[in-house]
Amino acid sequence: MTIEKAASTSTASTGQPEESPLRLMWYKFRAHRLAVWSLWIIVGLYLMAIFANFLAPFDPETRTGLPYSPPSWPTVMADDGFNWPPVVYGVTSTLDMKTFKRVYTVDTTRQYPVKLFVAGDQQSWFGLFASDRHLIGVESGGAFFLMGTDALGRDVFSRVIYGSRISLSIGLVGVSISLVLGVILGGISGYFGGAIDLVVQRLIEIIQCFPSIPLWMALAAALPHDWTTVQVYFGITVILSLVGWTDLARVVRGRFLSLREEDFVMAARLAGASEARIIGKHLLPSFASHIIASVTLSIPSMILAETSLSFLGIGLTPPALSWGVLLQTAQNVNTLAISPWLLLPGGMVIITVLAFNFLGDGLRDAADPFAKERLS
């Protein structure tokens, strides 16, 4: 048996020598129904972000002239019973002169059938090609807002779909930066041990006992005001990663420490493999599954952090669109009282965070059936 073979069999815990660790992980993962569902939800969310311009009924900045309109849904139960395709009723808005509140009344006489691939706002797909087709919509004259509209009459649903581009990608970008930092520092720390390990460990401890929100707030607030949206986006991502790498470094270090003592590493060393080859060829593949699980579990905290910062107005600010930016409008109690649907973007945050948590849990269980949620 060669060393290669020895390495692969000793990591495949159940002893099917032909299966790679990642494949084994996938088999175990499929048994986790909640995690598999979560995976599909996440895939769906990212597809939504990519095809936002086709899925969103409106351009996120289009002002429909119907501010604070409550959510309105197409119905299949029109006045004369079941109706296909579903219709949208017209609405008229009046200003209540006593309370100065806008009142929307449904006008059932005007009906607009919901259609697929309707023409609407002209949209460009990442600057590659443009189209005015939207998945669903109604003919001009009518409109429906699945999540209502904001103070400027913009469709919250469309804004949520567009906002997912930043909210969902910031987690990925941030985790990528964290991962690079975490693998390098954790790997060095775990592989070489000794004084380096001690220093890195102390550093991780110090960062982890810092209350992260005040730190993030302070750093984010210090970003220059004249930065463009893209610059702020990356600035925020880097700030979030400055704290986020510690968890990943811990996982990597822990795996390195335990694997360093494994027989197949010793065998590789005796066979004259270089340190770099041992790390790259034997160590990294054997805990890739753990890294995938940990990465998945750190994405939601990134998303939450960005949402919190943007909500406070010290992360991303309009015209940038993220779920946190959308929630800014819900900060005011009085606004909230008349238009509670402005909280709906928060629902997307919750769904996304939960889906990533379930997915990460499933992946971790699959990566290591004995791994526990416990303190090291």
Place this chain on the structure above:
Amino acid sequence: MWRFILRRLMWMIPTLVIISIISFIIIQLPPGDYLASYIARLESRGSNVDQATIDSLRMRYGLDDPLIVQYFKWLGNILLHGNFGYSFEWRLPVSQLILERLPMTFMVATASLLFAWSVALPIGIFSAVKQYSLADYFFTVLGFLGLGIPNFMLALVFLYVSNRYFGLSVGGLFSPAYLNAPWGIHKILDLLSHLWIPVIIIGTAGTAGLIRITRANVLDELRKPYVETARSKGLHPMLLILKYPVRIALNPFISSIGFILPGMISGEVIVSIVLNLPTTGPLLYSALLSQDTYLAGAFVLMLAVLTVIGVLISDILLAWLDPRIRLS
């Protein structure tokens, strides 16, 4: 034991040094020094600042010194004179502002921690002992929801519900009548009647995590051979669980302060901004927005230092509970 505490205190020193450096960086980060922004603000109000005043201020704060000298001056002022600098926004010494707000933050955070503990421990144990029961699933789902909902969302929902259905304005820690009243039993009762809302909101996220940790640890301990030994002695099942696995699972529970407390402080800061509590959050927020850098830096410094002290206390508590740490 004393040696352990002493060693642990020594470990704190590098931590504190790094915290102070980070805080100092935060003070220095915004472009231009604070005096420049102060002068700009004065001039925007139409007052004229003569060059002599500027120069004397520059001298007093050592703004022309190299950064390293400035750092030591800043640190020295804090350590020797308790002088954290001056808030130009509030025209007050930073130390005074901090003293007003920090204790409140820590009270709310500690109350949230105690709330999270007292809820999470029994539920965690119960979920572990009755693994895969209906109640276990219920609490697991509840725990995940707690993890997924951002603190400030919960606060907003609270605001909306109490405003909409109860016509109450939650927010603040005191009724207007007691806002400036001297401390007394009635003021404390008034405080308690307001405190539970932020405590529940901040505590929820921590509770969810703690339930999962407790459940996993108790489950882990339940499989250990010493549980079987205790069973072979004829112990009552309930006593057995409390005396052995729960007792041992308590250790990671205590050490969870280490990461729960920073989370509680973070949660406190953001929730207090939403609910407008008279704690650190709103003040830090406005200090950051108006580049009142000394105030912001001092807040970050003190929040981190107090967190480190909290973690230290949890470590000592843990050593006291676990002979393996105390005696090794």
Place this chain on the structure above:
Amino acid sequence: MTSRPIISVRNLEVGAMSRHGMLRPLRGIDLDLPFGQTVGLVGESGCGKSMTARALLNITPAPMRITGGTIILDDGKAPPQNLSALDPDGVAMRAIRGARVAMIFQEPMTALSPVHTIGDQIGEMVRIHRKLGRREAKAHAIEMLDMVSMPNARQRYDAYPFNLSGGMRQRAMIAMALACGPDVLVADEPTTALDVTIQAQILELLQRLQADLGMTVLLITHDLGVVARTTKRVAVMYLGEIVEEASTIQLFDTPLHPYTQGLLSSVPRLGSRRGRREPLPTMRGTVPSALVELAGCAFHPRCTKAVAGLCDVIKPVMAEVNPGHSARCLLYPEVLVASKRGSSVVQPEPVS
């Protein structure tokens, strides 16, 4: 045979439903523990030795539970009781556990609580069963530590398991098990985790205490040397069944079951007639999992003497081959006759 059994096990079965089918770690154990004797129970790992030990105290790990058979405890202190019929967590069973039937475990480091002093863990026994106060329990615990020859017993009372060496930990464990003066001691691999020299000390201690206190001991081990040194009778287990039972001398002299023969021949012996260069024989394969249901003899797939059409068809039963020496192997006419009688009633279904 020998004296009256203090524990008499008949057709004891332990099992649990799992996702992959019925797990049956114990498949009908018959075992007698004669009063005041040491009985050995040997077998490879996974054969159900430890499960037998736990079943005797009714502490089978969940979801395993006793699914059939009887365990009659008759120690003269109370009317005979069937332990397998008692509620595992009930008052009656808990009053027996520890007080009348006690157990020591393999790994004293993990089997003792790491955060309680050994004194506390020993004293707990008498606090539970004799309702002694703290001070009396402490005095008793120190007495017990003295009895197991723990050096500096008084100081050791406050020691934690991690303060002690492996041998001392096992002494503490024995002191704990014997604190209430049980009539039966179940020792599950008590020396496996220890150094060879310490092993000998612990075995001597157990033998001394057994003689002094007149205890009945069930010694579970995979070490045939330990069995030869300390026991009068031996039972050999394979896949949840006893396959051979005899006096220790008989068993080592004339092992009947091919499995026992295999076990004995895989132990190196000084001065054996085997050529020096000849490799030590090993047995093929390992014990199948507790899920496996085999037609015929459970050992036939690994047996070098298996007869096709016989061993894989007829389920053998225990039968006395020589006086006081029973086996479960169809190669012996006594067993074959008894098995055919049995199998005409229940025809085992062949498994593909």
